[in-house]
Amino acid sequence: MTSPWRRRCSEDQTGQGRPEAGAPGQGLPALLHRVALGDEAAFGRLYDVIAGPVFGVVRRVVLDRAQAEEVTQEVLLEIWRGAARYRPERGQVLPWVLTIAHRRAVDRVRAAQAAVDRDRREAVAAYTRPYDEVAERVAARADQELVRRCLRELTEVQRQSIALAYYGGYSQAQVAELLGTPLGTVKTRTRDGLIRMRDALTAEARRAPGRPAAFRRRTV
Structure with missing residues (x-):
């Protein structure tokens, strides 16, 4: 089944297709379980709940907004693909999601800094x-x-x-x-x-x- 990410982005732009989050009986563990089974509608409801907090965590680490949006997309895609990895006994859904978001954001910052450091070393070596x-x-x-x-x-x-x-x-x-x-x-x-x-x-x-x-x- 193809990822629903593109569809979600399109729906966000048009304002259509955004199901009400937190419907009765649709707690986050239940939604995540259905996402693990490939339920795109469940992912839509989960998206409405977690997208904002995920972006907030990422934005505090990745100062560039465009890169923060990219990392947020990566995190949500990871949740779609890896929902089956969630274990309820290890904690609630939202902290689990935000931990993934923070890790991804830190990885992006470290990768950017590593690229800057590499360019600096090459420049110094070239002229010394x-x-x-x-x-x-x-x-x-x-x-x-x-x-x-x-x-x-x-x-x-x-x-x-x-x-x-x-x-x-x-x-x-x-x-x-x-x-x-x-x-x-x-x-x-x-x-x-x-x-x-x-x-x-x-x-x-x-x-x-x-x-x-x-x-x-x-x-x-």
Whole structure:
């Protein structure tokens, strides 16, 4: 038997076909038992009772309304398909339904956060690994090995901040978001890293006076 979900959505839009919830003798356990047997009319009555509370629980967890509506649909579809799993001895119907709703909502939030975290890690990895490219851009006419040594002298977090801000094209606010770090901390790391690079390049230029012109221009 096909799911009655589409029919219920259509009826909600037209205002037709909404049977009165809570008719005599139609308690929730009895309705759920009939739903487990594939009774679409029983599902209609059950829907009228639980749809609002389900959406309310989901909406408190999933802040985006469109996603909350999607999760609500998933929960109601799960109730239609899994009504036979309900056991009266384990509690009342509505708390059982709302527990499913809360679990589904939390799963949606976790999935969304996991996607954000994955994108952030990929962005950081893409702009922190190619140190050779960073060195070439910093020292277009200078000794690349020297620049690489200077970069290696920085801390990992300083390298990440400088690579993302100066060679990845990100603003410091975007760097802070990518690294999951406060903006003030990113600014401090970037400033300290640039100071360390400047000092290292200046010191190297003084030790090698025959070729430091480019470095002197870059470290002023």
